[in-house]
Amino acid sequence: MIKMNKTLLNTVTFLLLMIFSACAGAEYGSKTADSSMPFDRTIQPTEGRLPNLALPAIQNFSLSNGLEVKLVEHHELPLVDIRLVIKSGSFVDPAGKAGTASFTADMLDEGTTTRDAFEIADAKDYVGARLGSGSGWDGSFVTLSTLKKHLNTSMEIFADISLNPTFPTKDMEKIRERRLTRILQRKDRPITLAALAFAELVYGDSHPYGTPINGTEESMKSITQSDLKNYYSTYYKSNNATLIVVGDVTESEMLPILEKHFGSWESGMIPETMNYDVPEISETxxxxxxxxxxxxxxxxxxxxxxxxxxxxxxxxxxxxxxxxxxxxxxxxxxxxxxxxxxxxxxxxxxxxxxxxxxxxxxxxxxxxxxxxxxxxxxxxxxxxxxxxxxxxxxxxxxxxxxxxxxxxxxxxxxxxxxxxxxxxxxxxxxxxxxxxxxxxxxxxxxxxxxxxxxxxxxxxxxxxxxxxxxxxxxxxxxxxxxxxxxxxxxxx
Incomplete structure (x- = not known):
C-alpha cells in the first residue's frame, strides 16, 4: 500500500510540474512573441562578430630522466586529462607487418606485470577513470581522464599499462580476431574499398601510407607476440615521448606525481625514420x-x-x-x-x-x-x-x-x-x-x-x-x- 501511495504521489507531482511548465511557457510566450512580426526563414541570419580566442598557456618542464612534459592549467572543473604521446606510429611499421603499431597500442591494457585485463578494468572503473590507447600515422598514445581526487590512484594504473605491458598470448589472439573481423567488414563498404584503393594507387604498396593503418588480413595474421614486444621496446622510450597534462592542477602539484611514476623510465636509441618516394601520376x-x-x-x-x-x-x-x-x-x-x-x-x-x-x-x-x-x-x-x-x-x-x-x-x-x-x-x-x-x-x-x-x-x-x-x-x-x-x- 505504501509503495502504491508513493507511486501515485510521484505521478501526481510529475503531472503538476508538467502543467505548471506548460502554463509558464505559454505566459512567457504571450509576453515575448509578436505575431505581427513573423519570422522570415528565407533570410539568412547575419554572421556574428569574430570571437576573441584566449588560448591557454603551455608550461614546459622535464622529469629527472629527461622526459618532456607540457602542462596547461584548466581549473573550470576538478578534472585532469593526461596524454602520453609516443613520437612513432604506423609510419614505422615493419615491412610486411602493417598494423603493428596500432596492434601494440591495442594491447597495452590487456595485461601488465602486476594486473590482467580484468584487474585493469576493475581498477579504473572503481575510481571512474577513463583509459585509452591507440596509434596514428605519426604517433602512438595512451590517455587518462580522471577526477582530481582520484589522480594518484588513476596515475598508478595509467603508468602501469604505459610502462609494464606483457602482451599476453590469450588476450592477443582475442584482439587479433576482433581486428580481423573489422578488416573483413570493410570489404562490404564501397566507401572503404575506394579509400583503400586510392591510398595504394597514389602511394604504392611499398610506402607506409599505401597500406591501411590497421593492417591487411595477411599482415594481421602474420604479426607475432615478438613483433609487438619488439615494437614496444624499440619506440616506447622516455626520449621518444612527451607527457601532456591538462586540467585542475599546477606544475608544483604534478611534478612529484609524474616523477614518481615516470621518472625512472629509461631512454634508448630510436631508429632513424626512412624517407619514401611517392610515385608520379603521369596522367589522369x-x-x-x-x-x-x-x-x-x-x-x-x-x-x-x-x-x-x-x-x-x-x-x-x-x-x-x-x-x-x-x-x-x-x-x-x-x-x-x-x-x-x-x-x-x-x-x-x-x-x-x-x-x-x-x-x-x-x-x-x-x-x-x-x-x-x-x-x-x-x-x-x-x-x-x-x-x-x-x-x-x-x-x-x-x-x-x-x-x-x-x-x-x-x-x-x-x-x-x-x-x-x-x-x-x-x-x-x-x-x-x-x-x-x-x-x-x-x-x-x-x-x-x-x-x-x-x-x-x-x-x-x-x-x-x-x-x-x-x-x-x-x-x-x-x-x-x-x-x-x-x-x-x-x-x-
Whole structure:
C-alpha cells in the first residue's frame, strides 16, 4: 500500500510540474512573441562578430630522466586529462607487418606485470577513470581522464599499462580476431574499398601510407607476440615521448606525481625514420572497384599533397573550405543542391608529417556516375582558373575562425591539439596567430594555391560501384584510361 501511495504521489507531482511548465511557457510566450512580426526563414541570419580566442598557456618542464612534459592549467572543473604521446606510429611499421603499431597500442591494457585485463578494468572503473590507447600515422598514445581526487590512484594504473605491458598470448589472439573481423567488414563498404584503393594507387604498396593503418588480413595474421614486444621496446622510450597534462592542477602539484611514476623510465636509441618516394601520376586515370548491384557509386578522386608543416597549409585550409570543406562549398552546392546527385560532396587535404593527400569524395546515384564525374572535374578546374568571389572568401575565413574556439573547450580537446602540434613539429604558440593568418589569405592566394596543390590532369580517380552499369559511361567521357581493380586494393 505504501509503495502504491508513493507511486501515485510521484505521478501526481510529475503531472503538476508538467502543467505548471506548460502554463509558464505559454505566459512567457504571450509576453515575448509578436505575431505581427513573423519570422522570415528565407533570410539568412547575419554572421556574428569574430570571437576573441584566449588560448591557454603551455608550461614546459622535464622529469629527472629527461622526459618532456607540457602542462596547461584548466581549473573550470576538478578534472585532469593526461596524454602520453609516443613520437612513432604506423609510419614505422615493419615491412610486411602493417598494423603493428596500432596492434601494440591495442594491447597495452590487456595485461601488465602486476594486473590482467580484468584487474585493469576493475581498477579504473572503481575510481571512474577513463583509459585509452591507440596509434596514428605519426604517433602512438595512451590517455587518462580522471577526477582530481582520484589522480594518484588513476596515475598508478595509467603508468602501469604505459610502462609494464606483457602482451599476453590469450588476450592477443582475442584482439587479433576482433581486428580481423573489422578488416573483413570493410570489404562490404564501397566507401572503404575506394579509400583503400586510392591510398595504394597514389602511394604504392611499398610506402607506409599505401597500406591501411590497421593492417591487411595477411599482415594481421602474420604479426607475432615478438613483433609487438619488439615494437614496444624499440619506440616506447622516455626520449621518444612527451607527457601532456591538462586540467585542475599546477606544475608544483604534478611534478612529484609524474616523477614518481615516470621518472625512472629509461631512454634508448630510436631508429632513424626512412624517407619514401611517392610515385608520379603521369596522367589522369580511372580505377573501378566492382560492387555488383550497388545502388550508389562512391567517388574518391585526388593525389598526393602537402605535409602539415608546409608553408601552403594555411592557404589550403581556406581553399578547401570554399571548394568542398563545408555544406555551402562549391562542390556540394553543385552536386547536391543544384543537381541532386548526392547527399553530400566534400574535399579535404589530409596533411601528415611526411606528406599527405588531396581528395574529393561523394556517394552518388549509380545512374548519374558519369554526370557526377563531369561536375567534379568542372569544379576542380574552375577553382584553378577563376578567382573566388570576395563573398566566398570572407564567408570561408569567418567559418574557420569562428569554429576555432570550439576545439579548445575541454581538457581532452586541448591535450589532443597539443599532441598534434608536437607530432607535426609545430610551435606551442601555433594557434595564437592562426586566426590572423587565416584572415590574411587573399583571392590571389586561393587561386595560386589551387594551381599548385590541385591538378585534375594528373589525378587518380577511384570509383567503387557496379562496374556493369557505370563503365561505359565513364569511358565515354574520354578523361583518362579506365582500369579495373579487384580484391581489397590490388589491380587485377
Amino acid at each position: 586515370a580511372f580505377y573501378l572497384v566492382d560492387k555488383p548491384d550497388a545502388a550508389q557509386s562512391y567517388l574518391y578522386f585526388g593525389h598526393n599533397s602537402i605535409s602539415r608543416a608546409s608553408e601552403d597549409y594555411i592557404n589550403s585550409v581556406v581553399l578547401n573550405m570554399i571548394l568542398g570543406g563545408q555544406f555551402s562549398a562549391r562542390l556540394n552546392l553543385n552536386l547536391r543542391e543544384d543537381k541532386g546527385y548526392t547527399y553530400g560532396a566534400r574535399t579535404s587535404f589530409s596533411a601528415r608529417k611526411s606528406g599527405g593527400s588531396f581528395s574529393a569524395r561523394a556517394s552518388v546515384k549509380t545512374d548519374v556516375t558519369d554526370s557526377s564525374i563531369v561536375e567534379f572535374l568542372y569544379e576542380l578546374r574552375r577553382i584553378r582558373s577563376e578567382h573566388v568571389t570576395l563573398e566566398e572568401l570572407e564567408h570561408a575565413k569567418k567559418s574557420i575562425v569562428q569554429r576555432l574556439p570550439l576545439t579548445f573547450e575541454t581538457p581532452s580537446q586541448i591535450a589532443g591539439i597539443i599532441g598534434s602540434q608536437l607530432l607535426n613539429d609545430l610551435p606551442d604558440d601555433y594557434y595564437s596567430t592562426y586566426g590572423e593568418k587565416i584572415q590574411a589569405v587573399t583571392m590571389q592566394d586561393v587561386m595560386a594555391t589551387a594551381q599548385k596543390l590541385i591538378d585534375p590532369e594528373h589525378m587518380t580517380l577511384v570509383i567503387s560501384g557496379d562496374i556493369a552499369q557505370v563503365k561505359e559511361g565513364i569511358e565515354s567521357l574520354n578523361e583518362g584510361s579506365v582500369n579495373i581493380v579487384g580484391g581489397e586494393t590490388m589491380p587485377e
